[in-house]
Amino acid sequence: xxxxxxxxxxxxxxxxxxxxxxxxxxxxxxxxxxxxxxxxxxxxxxxxxxxxxxxxxxxxxxxxxxxxxxxxxxxxxxxxxxxxxxxxxxxxxxxxxxxxxxxxxxxxxxxxxxxxxxxxxxxxxxxxxxxxxxxxxxxxxxxxxxxxxxxxxxxxxxxxxxxxxxxxxxxxxxxxxxxxxxxxxxxxxxxxxxxxxxxxxxxxxxxxxxxxxxxxxxxxxxxxxxxxxxxxxxxxxxxxxxxxxxxxxxxxxxxxxxxxxxxxxxxxxxxxxxxxxxxxxxxxxxxxxxxxxxxxxxxxxxxxxxxxxxxxxxxxxxxxxxxxxxxxxxxxxxxxxxxxxxxxxxxxxxxxxxxxxxxxxxxxxxxxxxxxxxxxxxxxxxxxxxxxxxxxxxxxxxxxxxxxxxxxxxxxxxxxxxxxxxxxx
Amino acid sequence: xxxxxxxxxxxxxxxxxxxxxxxxxxxxxxxxxxxxxxxxxxxxxxxxxxxxxxxxxxxxxxxxxxxxxxxxxxxxxxxxxxxxxxxxxxxxxxxxxxxxxxxxxxxxxxxxxxxxxxxxxxxxxxxxxxxxxxxxxxxxxxxxxxxxxxxxxxxxxxxxxxxxxxxxxxxxxxxxxxxxxxxxxxxxxxxxxxxxxxxxxxxxxxxxxxxxxxxxxxxxxxxxxxxxxxxxxxxxxxxxxxxxxxxxxxxxxxxxxxxxxxxxxxxxxxxxxxxxxxxxxxxxxxxxxxxxxxxxxxxxxxxxxxxxxxxxxxxxxxxxxxxxxxxxxxxxxxxxxxxxxxxxxxxxxxxxxxxxxxxxxxxxxxxxxxxxxxxxxxxxxxxxxxxxxxxxxxxxxxxxxxxxxxxxxxxxxxxxxxxxxxxxx
Numbered sequence: 012x013x014x015x016x017x018x019x020x021x022x023x024x025x026x027x028x029x030x031x032x033x034x035x036x037x038x039x040x041x042x043x044x045x046x047x048x049x050x051x052x053x054x055x056x057x058x059x060x061x062x063x064x065x066x067x068x069x070x071x072x073x074x075x076x077x078x079x080x081x082x083x084x085x086x087x088x089x090x091x092x093x094x095x096x097x098x099x100x101x102x103x104x105x106x107x108x109x110x111x112x113x114x115x116x117x118x119x120x121x122x123x124x125x126x127x128x129x130x131x132x133x134x135x136x137x138x139x140x141x142x143x144x145x146x147x148x149x150x151x152x153x154x155x156x157x158x159x160x161x162x163x164x165x166x167x168x169x170x171x172x173x174x175x176x177x178x179x180x181x182x183x184x185x186x187x188x189x190x191x192x193x194x195x196x197x198x199x200x201x202x203x204x205x206x207x208x209x210x211x212x213x214x215x216x217x218x219x220x221x222x223x224x225x226x227x228x229x230x231x232x233x234x235x236x237x238x239x240x241x242x243x244x245x246x247x248x249x250x251x252x253x254x255x256x257x258x259x260x261x262x263x264x265x266x267x268x269x270x271x272x273x274x275x276x277x278x279x280x281x282x283x284x285x286x287x288x289x290x291x292x293x294x295x296x297x298x299x300x301x302x303x304x305x306x307x308x309x310x311x312x313x314x315x316x317x318x319x320x321x322x323x324x325x326x327x328x329x330x331x332x333x334x335x336x337x338x339x340x341x342x343x344x345x346x347x348x349x350x351x352x353x354x355x356x357x358x359x360x361x362x363x364x365x366x367x368x369x370x371x372x373x374x375x376x377x378x379x380x381x382x383x384x385x386x387x388x389x390x391x392x393x394x395x396x397x398x399x400x401x402x403x404x405x406x407x408x409x410x411x412x413x414x415x416x417x418x419x420x421x422x423x424x425x426x427x428x429x430x431x432x433x434x435x436x
Numbered sequence: 437x438x439x440x441x442x443x444x445x446x447x448x449x450x451x452x453x454x455x456x457x458x459x460x461x462x463x464x465x466x467x468x469x470x471x472x473x474x475x476x477x478x479x480x481x482x483x484x485x486x487x488x489x490x491x492x493x494x495x496x497x498x499x500x501x502x503x504x505x506x507x508x509x510x511x512x513x514x515x516x517x518x519x520x521x522x523x524x525x526x527x528x529x530x531x532x533x534x535x536x537x538x539x540x541x542x543x544x545x546x547x548x549x550x551x552x553x554x555x556x557x558x559x560x561x562x563x564x565x566x567x568x569x570x571x572x573x574x575x576x577x578x579x580x581x582x583x584x585x586x587x588x589x590x591x592x593x594x595x596x597x598x599x600x601x602x603x604x605x606x607x608x609x610x611x612x613x614x615x616x617x618x619x620x621x622x623x624x625x626x627x628x629x630x631x632x633x634x635x636x637x638x639x640x641x642x643x644x645x646x647x648x649x650x651x652x653x654x655x656x657x658x659x660x661x662x663x664x665x666x667x668x669x670x671x672x673x674x675x676x677x678x679x680x681x682x683x684x685x686x687x688x689x690x691x692x693x694x695x696x697x698x699x700x701x702x703x704x705x706x707x708x709x710x711x712x713x714x715x716x717x718x719x720x721x722x723x724x725x726x727x728x729x730x731x732x733x734x735x736x737x738x739x740x741x742x743x744x745x746x747x748x749x750x751x752x753x754x755x756x757x758x759x760x761x762x763x764x765x766x767x768x769x770x771x772x773x774x775x776x777x778x779x780x781x782x783x784x785x786x787x788x789x790x791x792x793x794x795x796x797x798x799x800x801x802x803x804x805x806x807x808x809x810x811x812x813x814x815x816x817x818x819x820x821x822x823x824x825x826x827x828x829x830x831x832x833x834x835x836x837x838x839x840x841x842x843x844x845x846x847x848x849x850x851x852x853x854x855x856x857x858x859x860x861x
Contacts, residue, residue, distance in 0.1 A: 022653060024472045025620065026462030027662065030455060033477070037451030047449045049488065052458070052475040055651075063474065081652070082631050124631035126638070144829075146631070166654060168830050195450065206507050206549035206571070213551070226480075227506070228447060229591060237452065292724075292745065298731025299717075299724025302745040306723025309799055309832060317751040320717065320727040320742040326785055330744075330755075360751055374734055404569075405593055407734060 012186055013048045014040070015067035019060055019078035019088055020165060023052040032077040032163075032170050039174065041193050043183060055079060060091035064160060068095075072158040075178070078165030080147040082126035088162055089150060093134035096152055096160075106131040106139060106148050113146060140177035145169035149177060194240045196252040198259055199273055200266040201233030201420050208234055211262045218258075221251045231405065231412040232275065236263065268423060275419045276304040282426040283314040288363045288392075290422070292318030293331050293356035295343065295369040296386065301415040316360045321352060331355030331367075344369050344381055346398040349389035353398075357391050364426075365391040366418050370403075372410045386414045392425040397435055437611055438473045439465070440492035444485055444503035444513055445590060448477040457502040457588075457595050464599065466618050468608060480504060485516035489585060493520075497583040500603070503590030505572040507551035513587055514575060518559035521577055521585075528564060531556040531573050538571060565602035570594035574602060619665045621677040623684055624698055625691040626658030626845050633659055636687050643683075646676045656830065656837040657700065661688065693848060700844045701729040707851040708739040713788045713818075715847070717743030718756050718781035720768065720794040721811065726840040741785045746777065756780030756792075769794050769806055771823040774814035778823075782816045789851075790816040791843050792823075797832045811839045817850040822860055 016036050022028040030052060037047040048071055053063035060079065067074045079088030093100055107128065114123050130147045133139065140149030145166060153159040161178050163170045200208065205227045212218070212225070222243075228235040238255055240248035260267055269278050283290055292301050298320055305315045319330045324343055327333040332355040333348055341347040349367040357365025370386030377383035382402065389398035399421060403413040428435035441461050447453040455477060462472040473496055478488035485504065492499045504513030518525055532553065539548050555572045558564065565574030570591060578584040586603050588595045625633065630652045637643070637650070647668075653660040663680055665673035685692055694703050708715055717726050723745055730740045744755045749768055752758040757780040758773055766772040774792040782790025795811030802808035807827065814823035824846060828838040853860035 021649075021664070022651060022662070023459070024462055024475065025466055025618070025664070026459035026464075026472070027620075027622075027660075028653070029459045034448070034451035034454045037449055039451075041450055047451070048479075049484075050449065050477040054473075059474075082634060124629075124635040126631050126634040168834065193450070195452075197452075204549075206551050209507060209551040210549040224446070226447060228453070237447070239446065239450070294724070294727075296731075297728070298736075298740075299719070299727025299743065299745065300731075302719075302724025302747075303722070303728050303836075306721075306725075306745075306747055307833065307836070311723075312747060315723070315747050317745040317747040317755075318724065319744055319755075320724065320731075322727075322731055322737060322740055322742040323785075326742040330742075330784070359755070360748075408732065409593065411728075411732070 012045045012073065012182075013071045014045055014073040014075060015071050016047055016050045017063045017067055017074055017076045018050070018052045018165075019055065019076055020052075021055045023078075024054050031167055032165065035167070035171060036075055036077075036174065039179065040182070041195070044186065044193065045182060046193055055087060057087045057091040057094075060088060061095050064092055065095055068158055068160065072156070074160045075163060076160060077163045077170050080130070080149070080162060080164045082124070082129050082146065086129070089132065089134060092152060092160055092162065096134065096154055098134040098136055098152070100132045100134055102131050103133045103139060106133065109141070109148070110146055140173050142169055142173050143176060144172040149173045151178075151181065194243075194245065194248040194252060196238045196256050197271050198236040198256060198263065198267055199233060199269040200236065200263045201268055201275065201416055203234065203263065203266045205229045205234050208236070208263060212259065215258065215262060221255055223251055223255055231409050232416055233266070233268075265424070268420065274304075274308065275416060275423065277308045279419050279423050279426070280305065280308055280311050280314055282423060282430075283364065286426060286430065288426070289314050289316050290364040290366065291316045291356040291360035291362035293352035293365065293367045294318060294320050295322055295327065295352070296372045297368050297411050297414050298322055300411050301366065301368060301418055304415055304419075316362050318356055319359065327352060330359060332358065342381070344371055344385060344387055346387045346389065346400050349387040350391070350396050350398050353389040353391040353396060363393050364422065366422060368414050368418050370410070370414055372407045374407060384410050386410065386417070388414065388418045388421055390418070390421045390425050392422070392429055395425065395429075395435065397421060397425060437470045437498065437607075438496045439470055439498040439500060440496050441472055441475045442488045442492055442499055442501045443475070443477045443590075444480065444501055445477075446480045448503075449479050456592055457590065460592070460596060461500055461502075461599065464604065465607070466620070468604075469611065469618065470607060471618055480512060482512045482516040482519075485513060486520050489517055490520055493583055493585065497581070499585045500588060501585060502588045502595050505555070505574070505587060505589045507549070507554050507571065511554070514557065514559060517577060517585055517587065521559065521579055523559040523561055523577070525557045525559055527556050528558045528573075531558065531564060534566070534573070535571055565598050567594055567598050568601060569597040574598045576603070576606065619668075619670065619673040619677060621663045621681050622696050623661040623681060623688065623692055624658060624694040625661065625688045626693055626700065626841055628659065628688065628691045630654045630659050633661070633688060637684065640683065640687060646680055648676060648680055656834050657841055658691070658693075690849070693845065699729075699733065700841060700848065702733045704844050704848050704851070705730065705733055705736050705739055707848060707855075708789065711851060711855065713851070714739050714741050715789040715791065716741045716781040716785035716787035718777035718790065718792045719743060719745050720747055720752065720777070721797045722793050722836050722839050723747055725836050726791065726793060726843055729840055729844075741787050743781055744784065752777060756784060767806070769796055769810060769812055771812045771814065771825050774812040775816070775821050775823050778814040778816040778821060788818055789847065791847060793839050793843050795828070795835070795839055797835045799832060809835050811835065811842070813839065813843045813846055815843070815846045815850050817847070817854055820850065820854075820860065822846065822850060
């Protein structure tokens with residue numbers, strides 16, 4: 012099945028909002044053989060909505076919209092699409108009742124804000140999609156030829172809940188016969204450039220993609236290699252994806268840290284857990300970002316103890332025991348300081364693994380010897396300390412993100428060496 | 437001037453990549469009177485690219501594309517659009533030379549990865565847009581009727597640099613006469629619901645938007661009120677925006693923390709700086725996210741000392757001085773613990789302001805008394821300690837984000853009270 016996604020809102024066209032809904036829908040639908048053929052963003056105007064949705068409906072006969080269902084006057088999705096289908100609007104009593112129930116369940120007293128009742132206006136013949144996470148109901152509208160539009164709210168949390176609860180089951184019921192599957196397999200690498208990876212891949216003897224496509228996806232986390240199978244049965248797709256991935260992985264070697272959506276933070280937490288280790292972080296330029304990444308993973312509390320955000324040099328000395336002479340001799344941004352931060356974090360929090368990050372995230376503070384982007388990273392795994400110095404590309408945010416990734420990568424490699432009984436280089 | 441943006445890549449349709457480029461371009465172009473009429477995402481296939489770009493060209497005659505210019509074989513933007521314009525491809529010597537220069541400037545030795553040279557293939561009649569941040573050159577292609585397509589890379593950092601350096605000046609030169617300006621003004625609020633704000637606004641006596649549009653934009657930071665003026669001269673637009681904003685602001689009252697893109701973290705840093713205060717954080721469920729937000733702001737080092745990520749209770753006790761009896765009697769997630777964390781962070785780091793956050797971010801760990809989303813937050817401003825307990829909505833990530841925002845909001849209000857010589861409630 013091919014569908015189109017139309018995301019609605021002036022905010023999307025003005026660029027004030029980044030559209031994450033379209034990506035979410037595509038990702039969730041792909042495993043069921045539903046392909047997003049095109050995505051369009053249009054403004055809040057009734058004519059723009061009707062044009063964008065109408066053209067998409069012509070192409071595929073199956074459209075999901077997000078946005079424009081809220082309680083305010085700029086929310087015109089329902090009436091615009093109702094007109095496209097030649098339907099009138101009416102007040103749905105069930106929606107009014109569910110508004111009252113939600114109001115009560117949140118423990119709120121007083122009157123429901125009047126604006127909310129606009130949400131009870133729905134097109135004739137609509138199927139209401141319940142909203143467990145908000146007040147705006149979704150709408151399913153279908154014509155006599157079986158062409159349909161599903162209207163979901165724009166707030167991501169509400170959209171996701173409604174999609175999973177109400178829309179996905181409905182779409183799956185529409186699908187008959189064996190689906191034409193789109194299946195992907197991703198190999199995640201870090202610490203190697205896209206072009207270098209590409210050259211390595213092209214140098215493979217007798218290289219054959221077996222009809223799969225291969226995409227190189229660079230980002231701050233590293234470069235992902237994504238293999239995609241289209242138009243195959245799911246068993247055949249899985250077999251080919253696995254076979255080609257088995258050829259690719261050794262080519263990327265030690266740079267491979269995971270597959271699919273694996274987060275390197277989760278990979279490191281799992282390795283720590285497997286070895287009975289506990290980690291503490293000492294962060295300067297990343298200011299808590301590494302800690303935030305580690306604690307973003309549910310269940311991290313058994314191996315992540317915490318850390319010290321040592322942004323000021325006084326904190327590096329007092330909380331992490333970095334020597335005043337180290338700071339004077341080598342500077343706050345030096346491998347020596349990073350090593351003392353790693354050791355200090357480990358000691359102060361009673362962990363077995365410590366990490367230290369110190370650098371110049373920019374935009375100011377660079378020198379000819381230590382330009383903006385210079386970051387020193389150290390890890391102390393049970394007393395074995397290793398450090399590195401690198402120049403991270405990108406703006407302040409990206410330098411910080413890349414620094415957390417490089418730190419996690421260093422810990423991963425030290426843990427792997429420890430598990431293999433090797434002395435790390 | 438009206439343009440369309442076409443973002444290219446299977447990854448966008450598969451949902452593996454969120455399109456931030458489209459939003460960036462719209463945001464940057466709006467101040468110059470360039471409106472994005474529609475945004476489309478199409479796959480990597482030559483036919484899909486030609487269809488998406490061709491239709492956009494029909495509608496507006498002015499199209500910016502991003503993506504598909506890289507060194508790998510799935511990058512078909514240039515040949516597809518060349519065919520649309522009836523142009524052949526040739527190898528551009530200038531691009532080859534700049535590849536060599538960049539290679540040298542990065543201090544790299546050895547051969548340039550062969551794949552990079554695919555980037556030197558460009559359509560006849562193309563204007564090369566230099567890429568200061570990467571290897572893929574951009575392309576400007578224009579036909580005899582003045583219709584144009586500008587092709588930018590998909591990697592956001594490269595796209596942004598090329599847009600600012602090479603494309604924006606070119607587009608501005610095309611614009612003649614007084615531009616039809618689209619101007620926006622945003623009032624940022626936090627701690628009040630969209631529907632409650634909307635009711636307050638609609639209750640204003642003699643309320644008149646003066647032809648502006650008003651959008652309510654809810655998110656984890658709060659609800660933004662965005663006023664937009666279209667089709668006015670820039671002076672008249674500014675006058676009306678300011679006048680209507682002056683009516684709106686008192687309606688949202690103490691919930692207003694800024695304007696435009698103001699980040700509450702930057703607002704708080706500025707308030708701290710103005711009062712000569714220095715801040716330290718104590719974070720449990722947010723695990724460093726508040727520290728990361730504060731240190732994300734360039735120049736934060738004069739007021740942000742650092743903090744303690746006290747994820748484990750041992751760290752709360754040892755590093756922040758939280759009492760064992762407090763943890764036993766009230767629990768780790770309690771206002772009492774949050775207050776001791778705030779006081780402890782302040783004392784341990786020698787700051788004048790301390791913040792404590794402890795909560796249940798989920799998905800597990802909730803109880804009937806303390807459901808998932810329960811967060812306790814405290815701030816100690818020069819010995820005056822205030823705390824709150826709230827239930828944050830959303831998933832783990834959103835609960836954590838909302839917690840940092842609520843903590844910053846509490847600090848902001850305490851600093852404002854201190855500045856006004858008031859005792860905070």
